[in-house]
Amino acid sequence: MNPPTPSTSPTPSSLVWPIHIEVRLSPTSTARFDTIRNAVHQYICKSFETIALPSKLDGWEDVPVLASSVEQITACESSSPTSYLPVAQASLQIHVYQPTDGDTVDGFSAGLSSDGEEVTAASVCELPSRQWEGLWDSLIFSDDTKSRLLDYIYATVLFSDANVDFNIVSWNRVVLLHGPPGTGKTSLCRALAQKLSVRLSHRYPQSRLLEINSHSLFSRWFSESGKLVQKLFGSVMELVEDEDTFVVVLIDEVESLTAARAGAMAGTEPTDALRVVNALLTQLDKLRHKKNVLVVSTSNLAKAIDSAFVDRADIVQYIDLPPPEAIYVILRSCLLELTTKGVVAPIDVPSLEEARYFERTTVTIDPSVASQRPRQIAIHLFRLAQKCRDQKMSGRSLRRLPVLAHARYINLGYASPPIAATDSAAQKTVNGPNAPGPSGLGAQVEVWLNAMEKVVEGQAGELKRFDQ
Numbered sequence: 509m510n511p512p513t514p515s516t517s518p519t520p521s522s523l524v525w526p527i528h529i530e531v532r533l534s535p536t537s538t539a540r541f542d543t544i545r546n547a548v549h550q551y552i553c554k555s556f557e558t559i560a561l562p563s564k565l566d567g568w569e570d571v572p573v574l575a576s577s578v579e580q581i582t583a584c585e586s587s588s589p590t591s592y593l594p595v596a597q598a599s600l601q602i603h604v605y606q607p608t609d610g611d612t613v614d615g616f617s618a619g620l621s622s623d624g625e626e627v628t629a630a631s632v633c634e635l636p637s638r639q640w641e642g643l644w645d646s647l648i649f650s651d652d653t654k655s656r657l658l659d660y661i662y663a664t665v666l667f668s669d670a671n672v673d674f675n676i677v678s679w680n681r682v683v684l685l686h687g688p689p690g691t692g693k694t695s696l697c698r699a700l701a702q703k704l705s706v707r708l709s710h711r712y713p714q715s716r717l718l719e720i721n722s723h724s725l726f727s728r729w730f731s732e733s734g735k736l737v738q739k740l741f742g743s744v745m746e747l748v749e750d751e752d753t754f755v756v757v758l759i760d761e762v763e764s765l766t767a768a769r770a771g772a773m774a775g776t777e778p779t780d781a782l783r784v785v786n787a788l789l790t791q792l793d794k795l796r797h798k799k800n801v802l803v804v805s806t807s808n809l810a811k812a813i814d815s816a817f818v819d820r821a822d823i824v825q826y827i828d829l830p831p832p833e834a835i836y837v838i839l840r841s842c843l844l845e846l847t848t849k850g851v852v853a854p855i856d857v858p859s860l861e862e863a864r865y866f867e868r869t870t871v872t873i874d875p876s877v878a879s880q881r882p883r884q885i886a887i888h889l890f891r892l893a894q895k896c897r898d899q900k901m902s903g904r905s906l907r908r909l910p911v912l913a914h915a916r917y918i919n920l921g922y923a924s925p926p927i928a929a930t931d932s933a934a935q936k937t938v939n940g941p942n943a944p945g946p947s948g949l950g951a952q953v954e955v956w957l958n959a960m961e962k963v964v965e966g967q968a969g970e971l972k973r974f975d976q
């Protein structure tokens with residue numbers, strides 16, 4: 509999406525590429541968004557010749573109007589083929605936003621069941637929300653899944669704006685993400701909703717994420733699920749009636765709502781199941797005419813989903829287990845977080861690109877040479893990533909490895925925050941023999957990597973026993 513805007517000369521250097529700049533305001537800021545937008549535009553044009561993508565910009569702290577209101581400025585993606593773009597060739601798309609304080613989640617009633625009890629079938633969250641900040645960037649996939657989803661939305665907005673005749677060219681505003689458990693499907697849906705609330709804020713001043721718990725809705729109120737789905741979507745429709753609000757409807761485990769129709773038609777499933785699927789499909793068909801809604805759904809059991817639902821999905825995206833490169837980035841993000849918080853001693857952890865370079869170039873490593881440490885760490889982390897891949901680990905399993913590694917092999921003891929470097933005797937006593945390095949807080953990175961490796965090997969053994 510966002511194709512380059514050709515200018516007078518046809519040479520590549522005369523193309524202008526849109527760059528998305530996201531500006532997060534502090535909770536206390538009362539500044540007008542357009543004032544901030546103009547100030548950011550001026551600051552970027554004055555301060556930079558080239559912008560790295562993606563990157564966090566700095567230096568804005570010296571601009572008083574920004575210093576008093578802004579928390580973070582991020583240069584996100586661009587459709588430009590390079591990751592360094594001259595500002596002269598950039599059309600800055602500046603998105604200013606002020607996230608709400610997180611816990612604005614309300615229960616969402618689907619009405620009363622026949623015994624008069626209120627059914628909380630969904631939760632609603634105001635967006636952008638602090639609880640989903642950073643989620644988009646934390647999700648690592650091997651392909652361009654994230655940009656494909658964003659581009660799809662931009663395409664639908666473009667078509668809607670152009671008033672394309674829906675009888676001739678139509679789309680359903682439904683996305684289906686499917687794949688093994690723990691691969692980031694639900695997180696990606698939430699992160700996408702957050703991203704859209706920021707990116708579309710110029711046309712939709714408000715955004716809401718409505719999460720439907722399809723499983724509990726279906727299992728608990730089996731005999732009346734069809735009616736409840738209808739009521740729930742009736743309320744969604746009310747929310748969507750406000751054309752200033754963009755609504756993302758997340759249906760997790762969609763197979764539990766849509767699984768049964770084929771069986772029902774063959775006479776092997778109860779008719780209630782048939783009613784649920786029919787109700788859902790009818791409601792989706794109504795929603796597709798609304799510009800300000802997107803339905804995102806996830807499933808671990810794609811084969812169980814009703815084909816009529818799959819057919820309605822504009823994008824059906826398989827989300828696979830992470831490959832070694834993605835695992836490297838996920839583990840690196842864990843390590844960086846632990847070094848930042850003082851649980852692991854501070855260290856430069858090579859980026860994926862640097863690690864790839866180290867892998868390609870062989871040198872004899874001398875552990876006593878300090879300058880070779882990043883290379884050693886990168887190679888060790890890569891080896892760990894490969895082991896995780898051999899175990900077919902999901903993103904969820906990867907993110908819990910550090911806590912298991914500390915619990916089992918680093919023996920931090922009960923010291924929080926870790927004891928300061930000056931008190932080395934106390935460190936050894938409280939944090940255990942492996943924990944703090946001589947340089948300061950936290951365990952040495954090599955100790956951490958070995959511990960992580962042991963956990964992965966241990967899990968392999970457990971899984972073998974589980975399979976027997």
Ligand SMILES: Nc1ncnc2c1ncn2[C@@H]1O[C@H](COP(=O)(O)OP(=O)(O)OP(=O)(O)O)[C@@H](O)[C@H]1O
Pocket residue numbers: 646647648649688689690691692693694695696806807808830834838902903904905907
């Ligand atoms: N590709 C990934 N990159 C980074 N983190 C990931 C990735 N996949 C999963 N995670 C992390 O794993 C955790 C679980 O992810 P999530 O619940 O979104 O997975 P899911 O696919 O929806 O799982 P399920 O199908 O079991 O509901 C999250 O904390 C998420 O950050």
